[in-house]
Amino acid sequence: MNGSATNGTRTQDPASAVRDVVIVGGGTAGWMTAAYLTAAFGNRVKITLVESADVGTIGVGEATFSDIRHFFEFLGLAEQDWMPACNATYKLAVRFENWREPGHHFYHPFEQLRSVKGFPLTDWWLRYPTSKRFDTDCFVMASLIDANRSPRYLDNRLLEQEFVESDDLPNTIAEYQGAQFPYAYHFEAHLLAKYLTKYATERGVRHVVDNVVDVGQDERGWLTHVTTAEHGRLGGDLFVDCTGFRGLLLNKALAEPFVSYQDTLPNDSAVALQVPMDMDKDPLRPCTTATAQDAGWIWTIPLISRLGTGYVYARDYIDPEEAERTLREFVGPAAADVPANHIRMRIGRSRRSWVNNCVAIGLSSGFVEPLESTGIFFIHYAIEQLVKYYPAADWDRSLREQYNGALMNVMDGVREFLCLHYRGAKRADNKYWRDTKTRAVPDALAERLEQWESKVPDAGTVYPRYHGLPPYSYNCILLGTGAIDVRPSPALDLIDEKDALAEFQAVRDKARHLVRTLPTQNEYFRRMRDGV
Numbered sequence: 001m002n003g004s005a006t007n008g009t010r011t012q013d014p015a016s017a018v019r020d021v022v023i024v025g026g027g028t029a030g031w032m033t034a035a036y037l038t039a040a041f042g043n044r045v046k047i048t049l050v051e052s053a054d055v056g057t058i059g060v061g062e063a064t065f066s067d068i069r070h071f072f073e074f075l076g077l078a079e080q081d082w083m084p085a086c087n088a089t090y091k092l093a094v095r096f097e098n099w100r101e102p103g104h105h106f107y108h109p110f111e112q113l114r115s116v117k118g119f120p121l122t123d124w125w126l127r128y129p130t131s132k133r134f135d136t137d138c139f140v141m142a143s144l145i146d147a148n149r150s151p152r153y154l155d156n157r158l159l160e161q162e163f164v165e166s167d168d169l170p171n172t173i174a175e176y177q178g179a180q181f182p183y184a185y186h187f188e189a190h191l192l193a194k195y196l197t198k199y200a201t202e203r204g205v206r207h208v209v210d211n212v213v214d215v216g217q218d219e220r221g222w223l224t225h226v227t228t229a230e231h232g233r234l235g236g237d238l239f240v241d242c243t244g245f246r247g248l249l250l251n252k253a254l255a256e257p258f259v260s261y262q263d264t265l266p267n268d269s270a271v272a273l274q275v276p277m278d279m280d281k282d283p284l285r286p287c288t289t290a291t292a293q294d295a296g297w298i299w300t301i302p303l304i305s306r307l308g309t310g311y312v313y314a315r316d317y318i319d320p321e322e323a324e325r326t327l328r329e330f331v332g333p334a335a336a337d338v339p340a341n342h343i344r345m346r347i348g349r350s351r352r353s354w355v356n357n358c359v360a361i362g363l364s365s366g367f368v369e370p371l372e373s374t375g376i377f378f379i380h381y382a383i384e385q386l387v388k389y390y391p392a393a394d395w396d397r398s399l400r401e402q403y404n405g406a407l408m409n410v411m412d413g414v415r416e417f418l419c420l421h422y423r424g425a426k427r428a429d430n431k432y433w434r435d436t437k438t439r440a441v442p443d444a445l446a447e448r449l450e451q452w453e454s455k456v457p458d459a460g461t462v463y464p465r466y467h468g469l470p471p472y473s474y475n476c477i478l479l480g481t482g483a484i485d486v487r488p489s490p491a492l493d494l495i496d497e498k499d500a501l502a503e504f505q506a507v508r509d510k511a512r513h514l515v516r517t518l519p520t521q522n523e524y525f526r527r528m529r530d531g532v
Helices: 027-044 068-074 121-127 134-138 141-146 189-202 248-253 320-331 375-388 397-424 431-435 443-454 471-481 490-494 498-517 521-529
Strands: 020-024 046-051 089-091 093-097 105-109 184-187 206-209 212-217 223-228 232-235 238-241 258-260 269-276 288-293 296-303 306-313 341-344 348-350 358-360
Touching: 020 027, 020 232, 027 046, 027 068, 027 189, 027 375, 068 184, 068 375, 089 521, 093 141, 105 134, 105 141, 105 471, 121 134, 121 471, 121 490, 121 498, 134 141, 134 471, 134 498, 141 498, 184 189, 184 296, 189 206, 212 248, 223 248, 238 248, 248 358, 269 320, 288 320, 296 320, 306 320, 348 397, 375 397, 397 443, 397 471
Parallel strands: 020 046, 020 238, 046 206, 093 288, 238 358
Antiparallel strands: 089 184, 093 105, 212 223, 223 232, 258 348, 269 306, 269 341, 288 296, 296 306
């Protein structure tokens, strides 16, 4: 490697790619970044990750998007390699409880929405509802989750559906946008970080356990090094800020402003518990559950040997002590001796995630509350974009700007989608839920809400930039939460409904077949962990 990083530039050929990367911060974001970059670049890039032994990770049991499978495929990891080590389980959907009214639930599944004669099945359901449940009428996954089914057979075959597995499939989000894989994962975040630490260090990543006490900059404000308590200066060309909500490099050293989303998404805190469970006795429900509460909602994430659960709430409506009491009462006796982890969340994004020679990934870049499990997705997407727009020694400004645009769009789009959950919730039994109907929403969403009252969302009426959520996701939230009246397309009165009714029957038949033939999650993971 020619030259050295002393002022944010290099003495080598300006067209040559940057070759010395320093990642500050470990946890899920840091180690996902280190593992992915070494898988992408091999030994052509020198990667150092420095993390403090004194700073804990926020990860409390993570749920993901289905796109996360591309991350593991890119690393060359099969499920049998990493899932047992991370106490991982399958996630077929998000289950929303009590958002419409007490006792009501619906699913937002990982399943492509069928269409008949150019209209989505949800549109046909509004005109010809075969039951009161749009999710069980329009999607197979709802019935599988109700029966606690695994998406794979005991011989590891994927359930029968439109998606066909192949070793030749693309393994990045960008290459496979538009296809819907039928499941995502739950896993223990600290165990994934541990697993990826081994993966990355075995492939040459230097791991430094030390406290960063200073951040060096040149006269232009570009980063030159970080100073650690015991290892001294660690210099590099590109610095990746994975320091979480602290934003040690991007927000503190470089003073990049933070754009808050609190005006539209007021939840700013969480309290979490890790509750023991027995896989031999307790069913593993294959979904993340979001249960509405008086000042927010409670997540439930089933993992091997424990439940990850927590109350996401707004401090304007409830204090931390009451939130913890509510969570413990919700969980019941199993939570009695479990320590609670209280978290203050910074909801929003950095104005830019890449400034000079510093890229923020993870919570230092942005976070839009955990309602749809977007945290890991943001990390994965940001890493892919970093590789896509990876800099040369001339630090082409256009690459940074394109990267920042992509990250801004993905977070702003998710913001809109999450705002829809609250505006769309029919629940209005206290001030928190009444306020969701009058709180400001992004201007573009307000216009879209008017459009959706006349016609269910489609590709032309949802947030137009890539943000991980297809139009069918908006259909699920609108129909499930219930506060916004949605009408069927008038054209359906003039089109023969025979094919649509046949499609509803096909969904029911397929669901019955799969419930009858697929194993439960407990059966599947017992077999996986036994190595059969």
